[in-house]
Amino acid sequence: MLRPLARCGQVLGHATRVATLVGLILHFALTLLYVFPLNPVKMELGFAANLTIGTYFPQNWSLFAPTPVQSTQVLLVRCLSAEDVPEDSSRPLPSEGWEDVSSAHFKQAQRHRLSAYERLVRPLQNSLRTYLNGGPDLYPFHEACEKGDTRACEARDIALKPRRELASRMFRRVGSAFCREAFPHRRFSAVALRFRERGAVPWSARAEGRSKEQDFELGLFKLDETVTLPGIYEAQGT
Template sequence: MRRPLAYLGHAVRVLTLVGLVLHFALTLLYVFPLNPMKMELGVLANLTIGTYFPQNWSLFAPTPVQSTQALLVRCLSAEEIPASSSSALPTDGWEDVSSAHFVQAQRHRLSAYERLVRPLQNSLRQYLHGGPDLYPFHDACRKGDAEACQVRDTALQPRREQAARMFRRIGSAFCREAYPGKALGAVALRFRERSAVPWSARHGGQPQVEDFELGVFKLDETVALPGFYAAEGT
């Protein structure tokens, strides 16, 4: 009886070791800069690491972070919902629901803020750039390569749609929790990017701010409320 159990124990250890080696190999492949091997096996890395264990090492070479992103939310009552996509949105009442979390995560590195802010941060980056695998196409497009622009735009569309779904959940949670007694029907979302000031202009340069309208979404009544958007005293 001991022999089958011993074989089973050896098999479990071998499979565990193989699984760990495969996991870390795919992780390295996912975070590496674009190369022929990544182009060949990138789909497998995206389906595994990119789906369940996404990594972002853009703080380091070769492409450091060059901007700050924020998600702005405007809670809309039934009367404020625009009649069409071309109708103007309200100019007041927009609230930044992301920057405070980023600041707290930076101030408390060993707290849960890092985990709390990660889904929003990754979605903001995904909406803006689509992921590290598209960086070469962004660069080639800026240099005038029309084919690279087309490839980039095609790949960006589904990723931005996925990111927008996450934004809608965050915006809906904020509106329902911050204004519990207000009758709301939709949430308008705006993405704001603030570029870093170049080192050469560090003494008097001003950051460039650009807004992207994400659209108006029906309020999601099913999303769980996180418990940190409630106004003071409520």
């Protein structure tokens, strides 16, 4: 009785090792496919990398060539009570009372590279980048659109719309968590979100130059009462 069981255990062990090896090879192959610049192979098989690596293990290598990061993306939040919510959604929101919910965490992540700040800010940071340009796979469409290719502009806009909607849902959760946690004794019903992009200062103007800022209104959202409070927010004022 022991001999067949021993052989069964050996077969199962070999099968487990082979399956693990194949899984690792497939994982790293999809990772390379995901981070590679756009090429014919990626155009044909990129959907598999997006469904796996892009969904569960997203990578962003834009710090390096050929398209290094040239701006900082910041999420601004304004918590609104029922009385503060404008009846006409087309009316501009007040310029005061906005809170920067991302810069402090970015700075802490830069100061403490081995801390958990990098993990805390990554969902927000990736969502901000997704909202801005849709992801590395859309870079060629952005470039072609800037050169006057109308079909590239249409394809980019079609692909960008659902990605921005997904990013906006993440922003709403972050904004709702901030409002509920930073002001625990106040009652809010909505959260206004604003996206701010700060351009990099050229090295030649590093001493006296100032970065250019551009704001984009993300909209007014109902406060999410179900989001889990992370325990990292407090009101600072901007």
